[in-house]
Amino acid sequence: MRLIVARCEVRYSGRLSAVLPEALRLIMVKSDGSVLVHADAGGYKPLNWMTPPTVIEERPGQMVVRKRAGQSEDRLEIQISELLSDATHELDPDPALTKDGVESHLQELLAAQPQWCGDGFRLVRREWPTDIGPVDLMCRDSEEEWVAVEIKRVAGIEAVEQLSRYLERIQLDPELSRCRGVLVAQQIKPQARTLAGAREIECVEVDLGVIRGEREPELKLFAA
Numbered sequence: 001m002r003l004i005v006a007r008c009e010v011r012y013s014g015r016l017s018a019v020l021p022e023a024l025r026l027i028m029v030k031s032d033g034s035v036l037v038h039a040d041a042g043g044y045k046p047l048n049w050m051t052p053p054t055v056i057e058e059r060p061g062q063m064v065v066r067k068r069a070g071q072s073e074d075r076l077e078i079q080i081s082e083l084l085s086d087a088t089h090e091l092d093p094d095p096a097l098t099k100d101g102v103e104s105h106l107q108e109l110l111a112a113q114p115q116w117c118g119d120g121f122r123l124v125r126r127e128w129p130t131d132i133g134p135v136d137l138m139c140r141d142s143e144e145e146w147v148a149v150e151i152k153r154v155a156g157i158e159a160v161e162q163l164s165r166y167l168e169r170i171q172l173d174p175e176l177s178r179c180r181g182v183l184v185a186q187q188i189k190p191q192a193r194t195l196a197g198a199r200e201i202e203c204v205e206v207d208l209g210v211i212r213g214e215r216e217p218e219l220k221l222f223a224a
Contacts, residue, residue: 001089002029007082010037012048014074020047022081027063029056031091032132032165035065035076050076052161053168107136107151109211110184114139116206117149117184130169146170146179155185155203160195167201 004027010020025047026038033052050065057064065076107126114121120142128138128148137149148170150163163181170176181201183192188203196203 001031001091003027003085003087003089004029004080004083005085006080007084008037009079009081010048011077011079012075013077014072018048022079024084027078035063037076037078048076050074053165103151103153106153106186106206106208106211109208110149110151110206111137113211114149116211117182117204118147118202121147121149128170130166132165132169135163135166135170146176147182148179149182149184152183152185153187155183155188155192157189157192157195159183159185160192160199160201163201164199 005024006027007022007024008027009022010025012018020037023039026040028034028036028038028046030036033054033056034050035054035056036046036049038046050067053067055066057066061080063078063080065078067074110116111123111126114123114137117137117139118141121139124138124140124146126137127134135148136151139147139149141147148163148166150159150166152159160183163183167179167181170179181199182204183196183201184204184206186206186208188196188205193203
């Protein structure tokens, strides 16, 4: 995590416009691409922020944070007139991101039977590395296209954000530029489905008992 204390002016443009006049503020830049601008009051909530995936550009006295938002772009411009402190600290991984026993077992089962993640999927590698962490499964589909699969027990918005960050890094490789994402979980929350749809990420719910072979899949009848 990078912590910057600086006298700065902040301008946000995108779905709306906002300006924070010049003042002394704390700028937090997290390893996942999050950028938050804090004052010394107002509790935990930042004055302005940008969530990942972002692109951060720096020039002397200026930081520009960009993010795609549908067909438009959100933009956060920070003009620094006086720099008081700029420090970077390595934080320990968040234990909450460590897979529990169920997720680990589910990943093993789906690696052995990737067809549950999508028709015609075949596994290329488990724990495919990126420079911000490994994606659970990297597969090829029936058209030989690349597919990044992230597996959760219960998937919320944070799971969609995590897979989005992985896809951004993976697609930097020209050979993987068309890689798509699939979020697989025993339960996917409605908000996560909505965000995944906006990010063109497919959602797949699986039944652990069915994958284990402990029971048959439910039969669905369709009326003519």
